[in-house]
Amino acid sequence: MKKPVDLTEKQYISQYNVHDFDVPLTTVDMAIFALIDQKLHVLLVQRNDHPFKGEWALPGGFIDLKKDKTINDTAHRKLLEKTGIHSPYLEQVQTIGQAKRDPRAWSVTILYFALIDYFTISSKGIVPSNEQAQWHTLEQAQNLSLAFDHQQLLNLATSRLRSKTRYTALPISLMPEYFTLTELQNSFEIILGYELDKKAFRRRILDAGIIKPTDMNKRSGKRDAQLFCINQLPLDFQFPRAI
Amino acid sequence: MKKPVDLTEKQYISQYNVHDFDVPLTTVDMAIFALIDQKLHVLLVQRNDHPFKGEWALPGGFIDLKKDKTINDTAHRKLLEKTGIHSPYLEQVQTIGQAKRDPRAWSVTILYFALIDYFTISSKGIVPSNEQAQWHTLEQAQNLSLAFDHQQLLNLATSRLRSKTRYTALPISLMPEYFTLTELQNSFEIILGYELDKKAFRRRILDAGIIKPTDMNKRSGKRDAQLFCINQLPLDFQFPRAI
DNA sequence: TAAATAGTGTCTTTTAGACAATATGGT
DNA sequence: ACCATATTGTCTAAAAGACACTATTTA
Numbered sequence: 001m002k003k004p005v006d007l008t009e010k011q012y013i014s015q016y017n018v019h020d021f022d023v024p025l026t027t028v029d030m031a032i033f034a035l036i037d038q039k040l041h042v043l044l045v046q047r048n049d050h051p052f053k054g055e056w057a058l059p060g061g062f063i064d065l066k067k068d069k070t071i072n073d074t075a076h077r078k079l080l081e082k083t084g085i086h087s088p089y090l091e092q093v094q095t096i097g098q099a100k101r102d103p104r105a106w107s108v109t110i111l112y113f114a115l116i117d118y119f120t121i122s123s124k125g126i127v128p129s130n131e132q133a134q135w136h137t138l139e140q141a142q143n144l145s146l147a148f149d150h151q152q153l154l155n156l157a158t159s160r161l162r163s164k165t166r167y168t169a170l171p172i173s174l175m176p177e178y179f180t181l182t183e184l185q186n187s188f189e190i191i192l193g194y195e196l197d198k199k200a201f202r203r204r205i206l207d208a209g210i211i212k213p214t215d216m217n218k219r220s221g222k223r224d225a226q227l228f229c230i231n232q233l234p235l236d237f238q239f240p241r242a243i
Numbered sequence: 244m245k246k247p248v249d250l251t252e253k254q255y256i257s258q259y260n261v262h263d264f265d266v267p268l269t270t271v272d273m274a275i276f277a278l279i280d281q282k283l284h285v286l287l288v289q290r291n292d293h294p295f296k297g298e299w300a301l302p303g304g305f306i307d308l309k310k311d312k313t314i315n316d317t318a319h320r321k322l323l324e325k326t327g328i329h330s331p332y333l334e335q336v337q338t339i340g341q342a343k344r345d346p347r348a349w350s351v352t353i354l355y356f357a358l359i360d361y362f363t364i365s366s367k368g369i370v371p372s373n374e375q376a377q378w379h380t381l382e383q384a385q386n387l388s389l390a391f392d393h394q395q396l397l398n399l400a401t402s403r404l405r406s407k408t409r410y411t412a413l414p415i416s417l418m419p420e421y422f423t424l425t426e427l428q429n430s431f432e433i434i435l436g437y438e439l440d441k442k443a444f445r446r447r448i449l450d451a452g453i454i455k456p457t458d459m460n461k462r463s464g465k466r467d468a469q470l471f472c473i474n475q476l477p478l479d480f481q482f483p484r485a486i
Numbered sequence: 487t488a489a490a491t492a493g494t495g496t497c498t499t500t501t502a503g504a505c506a507a508t509a510t511g512g513t
Numbered sequence: 514a515c516c517a518t519a520t521t522g523t524c525t526a527a528a529a530g531a532c533a534c535t536a537t538t539t540a
Contacts, residue, residue: 197529
């Protein structure tokens with residue numbers, strides 16, 4: 001394995017071969033969240049191949065060294081393959097690497113999570129992939145026995161989602177183009193699992209200037225509610241305090 | 244590359260070989276910070292081998308599939324090799340994967356940062372490694388041209404350090420066993436690059452209960468100052484607001 | 487007019503910032 | 514006594530929580 005010491009860098013690189021070394025498997029896995037019927041859902045796929053054939057898992061796969069220029073490209077590509085969605089909120093959560101997490105080999109996975117508005121994709125439907133993809137409520141997903149250590153990955157992603165919901169405006173990514181403040185508050189509450197004070201919530205969101213009012217109203221049976229839309233991109237805007 | 248479809252999982256795994264696939268290089272890199280002479284320093288190594296032979300870089304290297312059970316083991320092992328320190332604060336920052344970041348191959352690196360108390364290692368000295376390791380002030384390091392994309396990695400680690408210093412008590416990891424509140428405040432200020440209000444700082448730290456007073460004083464020429472020590476482990480304790 | 491939902495007023499609480507005042511120890 | 518540094522007192526400011534109140538729409 002030892003190389004002669006008097007090579008130029010060019011010579012060294014030209015004779016370097018990754019396959020000469022013991023390397024781990026490296027994959028990207030994603031927890032893709034959406035709100036459906038007032039519940040937090042996560043997209044799972046049923047594995048077509050070994051290992052864990054037939055079991056539910058987070059969507060993911062190998063980096064395609066040809067197609068992907070960066071690891072974010074891999075994540076975006078996987079998201080597109082599974083949901084047909086191009087570029088919503090996508091964030092790296094953590095990288096988990098362990099000798100035993102994959103029966104095939106020492107394995108590293110880079111975990112992402114994504115938030116998407118279900119209604120923008122439900123119109124298109126989920127783009128077919130070679131695996132069965134299906135939305136599960138978070139509760140269902142947590143009660144399934146998932147492939148690999150995906151149970152743990154799902155928990156990591158969920159707690160990241162919850163904690164960022166407490167000090168950013170992340171859940172706006174789950175909303176359709178126009179939404180009411182009550183609907184937005186609802187999304188926050190579903191993710192967090194507890195209720196928020198209406199006044200405090202509105203003050204917080206409006207004072208931050210991350211959404212702006214439109215001149216449209218939503219008629220939903222009772223009193224009309226004003227519709228809002230996203231003002232600017234920075235959804236990772238941080239509030240000075242958590243809720 | 245396609246396998247027959249009727250294998251059992253056991254058969255599939257037994258014939259699986261990572262080397263049959265195009266895989267990225269996977270490494271761990273670390274930004275190891277310490278305070279020396281009232282300045283934030285980072286440990287750099289001078290590369291012994293291609294690529295970037297002779298240039299300064301963050302310490303790091305390949306996962307050792309034999310020695311390391313997890314990727315955190317790799318990080319701890321690297322830290323031990325470079326500094327002789329066993330288990331201080333060590334946190335994963337981010338994973339960067341790009342086709343071009345390493346001239347040898349598509350490469351993924353998992354970036355960690357560590358905070359150590361310089362005086363606990365200066366007594367031992369830096370354990371020799373096959374590379375020249377040397378402390379640089381952050382300023383020096385940022386003005387060097389570092390190997391690979393290590394300049395960018397260093398910036399990522401630095402901004403993570405700074406931002407966590409604003410809402411956790413992380414810098415306690417940089418302190419010796421016993422320290423005064425003024426010394427602690429000083430460490431915060433050096434990392435942040437701006438001054439803090441004395442009263443507010445003390446109130447914040449003491450009310451959080453993360454350090455406890457001892458019955459010892461420090462005589463430093465002027466008025467004695469009370470010595471404190473760490474109360475509990477959770478240095479990733481989060482304050483409700485940032486400073 | 488009643489019910490239900492949207493939206494507001496306002497007082498309290500928490501925690502950080504400002505800055506002056508006091509305490510202590512060495513010279 | 515004086516200086517420098519440690520330590521505390523106290524007022525202000527910002528932003529969240531509590532909760533009651535008003536406004537609008539439909540039935």
